Amino acid sequence: MSAPSYSIPGTATAAPNAASAPAAQADSSPAEAARTVAEVLQQTQVEAVLAELDSELVGLAPVKARIRDIAALLVIDKLRANMGLATQMPSLHMCFTGNPGTGKTTVALRMAQILHRLGFVRQGHVVSVTRDDLVGQFIGHTAPKTKEVLKKAMGGVLFIDEAYYLYKPENERDYGQEAIEILLQVMENHRDDLVVILAGYKDRMGTFFKSNPGMSSRIAHHIDFPDYAVDELLQIAEQMLKSQNYSMGAGLPELLRQYLERRITQPHFANARSVRNALDRARLRQASRLYADRNRVLTREDLSTLSPEDLRASRVFSSDSAS
């Protein structure tokens, strides 16, 4: 570049804001270099994030363990940076596998928030896509479409649901492979800018990774979401009802436990989603029950309490066949 033959008075060399450790911009006290974990925890929000995680997500032990590891790495990286050691951002691309209703989408949405509060992603928004948002309909359509989605997701999390639909080897006119190539390239070169989370059923994701080893090697965290136990499902039910301003009447928790124990053995059990459906049906029955008596003055407790008869009417109790 041709340098100007004059100099602009008053300019110093520009000091670029190195955004190397975004967490350092969060509340850092430059004068005090932390030397213990406790000092770092005082300065950051790590403990608050982990506590919220424990209270709001039920079960999901492998997920929580992994997030705790990532948070611990953040703390240790801060100490290393204070010592002048190199700190490289870890690869955060993840793959969530598990049965329906185990919380994959929920955790992916929370993950963006968590990573943002820990300082690993800059903006913390989630772009949730499926195959249709990445793959084009005609030649030359896929690359700009995929790149646009990726640019919108930078600074946050790209959540690809049912990722195995991208790969369709039996149809040679399918453009899914192009989308995969672009994804692989950006996942590698823009590791600091973007976190990609894939989600899907375990067996199909297994086949997908076997046929796309490049994708498998770029994903550092393969997390399996186990099915919930009955106690965890009960806890989830309580949380759902509380957030909708309902409470369980006398005898309902025990009945709900029996319901769940029976329902789990029946086919097409979708974990938390089945619980939500059951509670919705119970609400319908409560509404019908209250609707029948027109002249009764309904108190706050009447309107917000589900009683056991609302659940006992379920088919799960009356028959043993598939619902």
Next chain:
Amino acid sequence: MMSNPTGRLTQGQFSFLPDLTDAEVTAQLRYGLAKGYAWSIEYTDDPHPRNTYWDMWGMPMFDLQDPAGVMMELSACRAAFPRHYIRLMAFDSTRGIESVAMSFIVNRPPQEEGFMIERQEVQGRSMRYTTRGYAAQKPEGQRY
């Protein structure tokens, strides 16, 4: 030309300053995104102060949250046209404005030859003046 001794094309913002570093460009991008602007990239090799319609590199990028996406496209444009002028433009889409709010050059050819003043004598020895760039005397694509 004495009024532009370095021959730099002084179109857009920051054109009288030294070239912006990547970090400074990122800071400008972040400012524009915070105000809700849509960034787009344009390039040209035709230097003239009146040349305002440059060639587009991709569509304007709406709904972005982070400068990294724009920097990715800018690197691709620099790789394809390393010796052209490349500029970033921010489009403000609020109702009533709907026009370009920011525009600055981020890439320049290695040698900018500058401009000459061209004089034309019309009837009665009146003079008409215009600017001509030295680089524009070569055909497009072979100028830099």
